[in-house]
Amino acid sequence: MTTAKLHEILDNPQRKLTAEELKEVIYQLRNDAFAEYGKALDNENLHISQFYCGENNAFQICLDLLEHLEVATDETPDTPLH
Secondary structure, eight states: OOHHHHHHHHTOTTOOOOHHHHHHHHHHHHHHHHHHHHHHHHTTOHHHHHHHHHHHHHHHHHHHHHTTOOOOOTTSOOOOOO
């Protein structure tokens, strides 16, 4: 995902995403981080590769959590996380 495409979403407070659209954005960001991780490894830049490995893991955790997302309805009570 290009920075411009990401900012089309982030810079527009009126822009809303469905759960599936959000998953796709995070998936694309994860793939970008994985590609940068590979480039860093090819260049033997271990410090940068570790950074992108961490980013990749964070995006994967987000994707895993989104699998547990329940679409809220007006009848769904707000339940805080503990």
